Amino acid sequence: MLVVVALGGNAILQRGEPLECSVQRENIRTAARSIAKLAENHQVVLTHGNGPQVGLLALMNEAYSDVAPYPLDALGAQTQGMIGFMFEQELRNFMPDRKVCTVSTQTLVDPQDPAFSDPDKFVGPVYSKQQAEELLKKNPGWAIKADGKYFRRVVPSPMPSEILELPSLRHLLSSGDITVICGGGGGIPVKRINGKLEGVEAVIDKDRASRVLARDIGADALLILTDVAAVATQYGDPASQDIRLATPDKMDSFGFSAGSMGPKVEAANGFVRDGGKLSGIGSLEQAAEIIEGLAGTTIKAEVENEIQYYSSIEQAAGF
Template sequence: MLVVMALGGNAILQRGQPLEAHIQRENIRTAARSIAAVAKHHQVVLTHGNGPQVGLLALMNEAYEEVNNYPLDVLGAQTQGMIGFMFEQELRNEMPGKKICTVSTQTIVDPSDPAFENPDKFVGPVYTYEEAQVIKNANPAWVLKEDGNYFRRVVPSPHPKEILELPSLRHIVASGDITVICGGGGGIPVRRDSEGKLHGVEAVVDKDRASRALAEGIEADGLILLTDVPAVETNYGQPGSRRIKECTPQEFEAFPFAAGSMKPKVESVCHFVRAGGKFGAIGALDSAEDILTGKSGTFVKVDVPGGIKYYD
C-alpha cells in the first residue's frame, strides 16, 4: 500500500516547548519510530510542516540587523533541509538498509490568492498576551492572532496549484521500495511570471493541502495527517466535545473547525477521499500504525454506517 503521511510542525515542536534543536530531534525520533512501523510493511511518502521552525528563523532574521531579512520562501527552503536531514537520519536508524531519500520541493501558488489579504497560517512560537504586545510593537508589519490560550504570528497561506517535482516524485515512487521525505512546509512557495520564469513568494503553503495534492498526484491509497492530538474533536477544548472515530466527508465538513489549524486538515482528507483515495485519517504522531488499521485517530472514508461514529 502507498501511503502519504503528513507530520505537523507542531508535532515536531509541541505547543509551549522551547525552540531547541535537541527537543525537535527527540520529537522527530519519536515520530520516526511510529512512521518506520508503517514503512517496514508499506511504501511511505512523508511530508512535514514547518510553522514553528520558519517562525524561529524569522525571529533570528530580526535579531541580526547587518543584512536585510531573508524572505519566507528562502526560510522555508532552509527548514526543508533541516527537518529533512533529521528525519532521514532517524528513519535510517530505525530501518537499517532501507532506501530513504529527501527531495527539496517547490509549490506553485497564485499571487492573487485571497490568502494574501487575510493571513491565517500560524508560524513561530506561542506568546502570552503580554509577550504578544511586545512582539507586535517591535514588528508592526506582523499580524498576530489567538491560538488557543496563546498568540502566534500568522502569514499568508495560498492554496497549492502545482507541485513542480511531481513527475520526479512519481518516478521515485514507482520503484516501490523507497521511503521519500518531501513537500516540507507544503513546498517552497513560488510563482511563474508572464515569461514562465520562477520566483519565490513571501508565504507559507499549508502542508496538509499540499500533501493532499501530492497524494492525489502519485495516486496514493491513503493520506494520514499526523498532529499533536489523538483524534479530531467536535468542539476542541469545550465542554461536551466528542472525539470522532470514523465519518464520511459530508459529516466531517459539517463541523465549524478553526481555519488556521484543523480546518485545512479536514478539507484535505475529505477532498482526497472524494477524489478516489481509499481513506484519509488524522491522529497522533506516535500512533501511525494504529491509525492505519483504524484503531486510533479519526478515519475518513466514503461509506460509514450512520455517517459518523464516536469514541466512547
C-alpha cells in the first residue's frame, strides 16, 4: 500500500527535552527504525511536524537584534531541510538498499483564513508563567497561551488547500520504490496574490496538510503517529476506553479537544471520507502494527456496530 505517515514535531523533540541537535538526532533515529520496518512491505511518504524546531529558530533570531527577524515561512523552510536531512540519513542507515528522497514543499492557504485573527498553533519550547510574561514584554507582537501546566507561543494556523509540489511528488512516487520525505511542518505556508506566490507568517497543522497530501497522491492509508498507544474516549478519566476500530461518524461523536487529539482525529476522519481505505492513530513505535490493525486506533468507512474497543487486559498490557 501507499502510506502517508504523519509524525509530530514533539516526537522529534519531546516535551521538556533540551532543544539540542543530539537529542533530536536520537529521537529521529528511533522514529526511522519504526518507519523502516513499515517500509519493508509498503511505500511510505513521511511528513513531520516542526513546532519545537521553528520556535527554536525564532528564538535564535533574537540573538541578532540589529537584523530584521526571519519570518515564519523562511524558518519553516529551514526546518524542512534540517529535519529532512536527518530523517533521510537515518532511513538510509536502516534501509541501505532503498531509495530515500527529501522534497521541500509549499502549501497554499487562503489569506482571508480566520486563523490569522485567532492564533492557536503552539510553536517553540514550553515556559513557566513568569517566563511567558517576560517574553511578552520583550515581544509585544507575540501571542502566548497555556499548554497544560506550561505556556507556549502560538501563531496562526490556516487551513491547507493545495500542495504546490504535487506533480513532482506524483512523479517520484510513480517509481514505486522511493521513500519520500515531504510536507515538513505542514509545508511552507504561501498565499497567491495577483497570481504571484508570497510567504505567510504562519504554521500549518501537519495533520491537516498530511490529509490533503494523502488524498491528492491517492494514498491507501494515513497513519498519524504520536505519543499515545491509541485514541482514548476520555483521556485521563478512569472510565475511558481505548478505541480499536471506529467509523468517522463515531469518532466525531466524542468531541475530542482541539488542543490535543482533535486535529488528528479530524484529519484521520477526513481522509477516510475522502475515499481513503483507512486511517490509523497510535504510537510511533508501532507503525507497522497499526497498519495491520494490531495496535493503535483504526478508522474505516464501515465498521460493525460503528466502534470496537480494546479489552481491559489489552489496555493494561499496552497491546
